Amino acid sequence: MTIEGRKITLHEMSLRDGMHAKRHQISIDQMIAIASAADEAGMPWIEVTHGDGLGGASVNYGFAAHTDVAYLSAVVPKMKSAKVSALLLPGIGTVDMLKEAIDCGISGVRVATHCTEADCAEQHITYAAKTGLDTVGFLMMSHRAGPDKLVEQALLMESYGANCVYCTDSAGHMLPDDVTARISAIRAALKPETELGFHGHHNLGMGIANSVAAVAAGANRIDGAIAGLGAGAGNAATELLVAVFERMGAVTGVDLFKIMDVAEDLVVPMMDRPIRVDRGSLVLGYAGVYSSFLLFAERAEKRYGVPARDLLLELGRRGMVGGQEDMIEDLALTMSRAASS
């Protein structure tokens, strides 16, 4: 596999996907410090929002320490060259919230839907593309759709105006061959000028290998999180991506030593727990469960005495998708009643 000479655009996730791992409690000062250090290291894109995107702060997903507008308006003016994006899940975030984020100075939006529901994104993608934002369609839980279905959904997003489409391994369930099959099929179907991205989670320890497979199959945008700070076992660690891509002769433009210092000096010290493949996050990857369900399942275990592993396995069996967080508590109640009857 050769990716020598390829130009890769990295997108930093610790201040958005990392919000899940921090229960959305990252402070404004931490946001500014990490974003500024990543900017200084040459990171081209940084995402800043509630873990579930604009408007995510709610009973269902958890309230954040600050509003999306407060985070964005604090971070964007501090950036020297990095561009800031917001995540938006139609149904959680609205076009009005996107307008507010545009007023805060975002340069891009990533409109995320379940991998078979791209049609829910039409209004948001069309609006974003018209305003001139970098507009990305983000197909979550992509392991749940085969290459043909994903191609169909990616083409829909492209037809609405997305200039880039992502294959998103939300559950960290994919193996490199799964990534290769999906990315190469989408690459062959999209217009040559439409960019293609991959967002990996490390639940099966495949975050870096999958990102490399994605580039080899035709992706040019790759998500990473500094020190892996993201949901579940975290995202592919940005500093590892930078080192591995550099070793393979691909170009990210990010300074390896600077970004590894950000990981060690700023991000690791603010972790609530080590971001690693532990029993819970391994089950996410194994069973193909949405990574941000981990903390919900652990809380339900404490409250109802049903092991998080059993809950996650059952959530996988039932094919639960993002947005069904409230069903985790419901399931725990059902399972604890069944166990005591």
Ligand SMILES: C[C@H](O)CC(=O)C(=O)O
């Ligand atoms: C809302 C999710 O956290 C988006 C994401 O990062 C994923 O699906 O993975």
Ligand SMILES: [Mn+2]
């Ligand atoms: Mn993610």
